[in-house]
Structure formats: structure tokens, C-alpha cells
Ligand SMILES: NC(=O)C1=CN([C@@H]2O[C@H](COP(=O)(O)OP(=O)(O)OC[C@H]3O[C@@H](n4cnc5c(N)ncnc54)[C@H](OP(=O)(O)O)[C@@H]3O)[C@@H](O)[C@H]2O)C=CC1
């Protein structure tokens with residue numbers, strides 16, 4: 001199988017380069033065509049119209065996996081044009097190029113397509129109502145894929161972290177090394193999900209065949225708040241000798257941590273359709289965090 005991975009250097013893209021390798025030849029793109037771990041990549045800047053379609057037409061893979069996105073949630077509020085270009089317009093170009101060549105598309109979306117007002121986990125067909133530009137443009141990207149008629153798998157995930165890249169775990173470890181105490185919101189609830197899990201599940205699904213595909217939720221099991229996640233990060237980091245002293249972590253309401261973009265208060269996603277369709281087990285978020293930091 002020939003796989004085209006668009007965006008090989010983000011959190012999920014980095015893990016996909018590892019996880020997809022056993023499946024066949026993996027052609028990787030980056031914005032600037034930089035080498036990754038000594039491997040050449042194709043240059044593909046999604047801000048340039050039609051660039052990504054040309055790459056797909058040049059490579060003609062058996063499957064396209066799009067791991068790119070504009071993920072700066074707050075910055076998106078003041079940079080809507082770029083967020084829309086990367087998360088929606090470029091995604092539509094990818095979908096149409098794949099549809100024209102009969103190539104299936106794997107794509108990722110987010111819990112931020114929901115408004116967070118629910119009190120039980122969101123099934124895949126729950127009504128969407130994004131609170132900000134990032135969530136809205138990601139939803140527009142999803143809808144462009146479905147409208148294109150391309151055979152697809154959209155995996156909505158949430159609260160993604162890794163020991164590399166830009167994420168909450170790394171922010172907490174950095175701030176914790178600089179300060180004795182941190183204040184973290186305790187009233188936003190979700191499921192922290194490591195990038196390696198998303199990549200492993202994607203590879204597992206591609207190995208067994210996409211089948212009908214469609215839209216599914218992929219997050220670790222269980223739930224916590226950002227405050228609970230922060231406390232767990234420091235506990236596991238200390239247990240693995242990654243930090244000498246853990247800071248005090250105070251739980252605060254969202255109102256005491258104002259941000260340009262509102263976040264959903266309840267972000268828990270129901271993974272039943274994914275687990276049933278592809279016979280998958282999803283680890284508990286805390287066990288997944290432990291495993292992530294044990295191998296750091
Ligand atoms: N991070 C999270 O918490 C969550 C992420 N998701 C979704 O999961 C997917 C993967 O996210 P994640 O790995 O965290 O994202 P990252 O922010 O870690 O990586 C984003 C990737 O997109 C690339 N990219 C951005 N703009 C361009 C551009 N103009 N041209 C080419 N490449 C570009 C980046 O390249 P470069 O390094 O050059 O900037 C990078 O490879 C996305 O669809 C995201 O929306 C869903 C829920 C939660």
C-alpha cells in the first residue's frame with residue numbers, strides 16, 4: 001500500500017510516521033519540504049491554493065491521511081482567514097482531489113465542534129454548535145469532506161498531547177519548572193488523548209480496511225478536568241523522575257482564566273461507534289498518560 005501523509009511533523013503526524021510504516025510505502029509532506037529524522041519529505045504548503053491537490057495528483061497514493069490543521073485556538077479568533085484556509089478550504093481541495101482519483105481520505109476533527117452544554121458524552125450524530133473560529137472552521141472542513149462524496153474516515157479526537165510538539169502537557173511541565181503554583185480551570189471536562197493512540201488506532205483501521213468509514217469519535221476512555229489532567233501530569237512526571245518538585249495546582253473556574261476563544265465546558269465524546277465498527281479497545285486516559293511519560 002502507498003500512503004500519503006499530509007503533515008508529518010505535528011503531534012499526530014509525527015506518531016503517524018512511526019505507526020504507518022508497517023503498512024507500506026509512506027510518502028510524507030511538510031510545509032517546507034524539510035527532512036524529518038533524515039527522511040526526505042515533499043513540500044506542500046496548504047496556504048497556497050491547489051498545492052495539495054497537485055501533490056495528490058503527483059503521488060497517486062492508495063490512501064491520503066491529513067494530519068495538518070490550524071490548531072491555535074485563541075489565535076484563530078484574530079486570524080480567521082488563515083484558520084479557514086487550512087481547516088476548511090484546503091481540506092475541501094484534498095477531498096475533491098481524492099474523490100476525482102477514487103482515493104479514500106482519513107482526516108481528524110475535534111471536540112470543539114460541540115458547544116459543551118451536554119451532560120452526557122456526545123454521540124457522533126449529536127448536533128454541532130462550535131463556540132469559536134477553530135471549532136467552526138474544523139466543522140466546515142468535516143462538512144466539505146462529506147459533501148465531496150469522497151470515501152472517508154473522519155476521526156474526531158480531543159485534548160491531544162505528546163512529549164513533543166505544542167500541547168497542554170508540555171505547557172504544564174514548562175510552567176511547573178518556572179513557578180511554585182499554577183492555576184488551572186477545573187470546570188472544563190474532557191478526555192486527554194495521546195497522539196500515539198490516535199496514530200496506532202488509525203494504522204489498525206487502515207490495516208483491517210476502512211469499510212464504510214464515516215465519522216467516529218476517537219478519545220481515550222474516562223474523563224477529567226484540565227485541572228485533573230495537570231495534577232496527573234505532575235504525579236506521573238514525578239513518578240518517572242522527570243521532575244524534582246511538583247508545583248501546587250489550584251483549581252479555578254473558567255471565568256478566572258479569560259481567553260480570546262471560549263472552550264466547551266463538557267467535551268466528553270462517545271466512542272461506541274468506533275469501538276463497535278472496528279472492534280477496538282481504548283485505554284483509560286490515566287493509563288495512557290502513564291504509558292506516555294514512562295517512555296519519555
Ligand atoms: N491538538 C489538539 O489538542 C487536537 C487536535 N485535533 C486535530 O487533530 C489533528 C492533528 O492535530 P495536531 O497533531 O495536534 O496538530 P499540530 O498543531 O501538532 O500540527 C499541525 C500540523 O499542521 C501543519 N500545518 C499547519 N499549517 C500548514 C500549512 N499552511 N501548510 C502545511 N502544513 C501546515 C503543521 O506544520 P508546521 O509544523 O510546519 O506548522 C503541523 O504539521 C488536527 O486535525 C487537529 O485539528 C483534534 C482535537 C484536539
Ligand SMILES: Cc1cn([C@H]2C[C@H](O)[C@@H](COP(=O)(O)OP(=O)(O)O[C@H]3O[C@@H](C)C(=O)[C@@H](O)[C@H]3O)O2)c(=O)[nH]c1=O
Nearest residue numbers: 071073110111158159160168171183184185226257263
Ligand atoms: C496554560 C493554562 C491553561 N489553562 C486553561 C485554558 C484552557 O481553558 C485549558 C486548555 O488550555 P490550552 O489552551 O492549552 O488548550 P486548547 O488549545 O484549548 O486545547 C484544545 O486544542 C484544540 C486544538 C483542540 O482540538 C481541543 O481538543 C483542545 O485540545 O486550560 C489554565 O487554566 N491554566 C493555565 O496555566
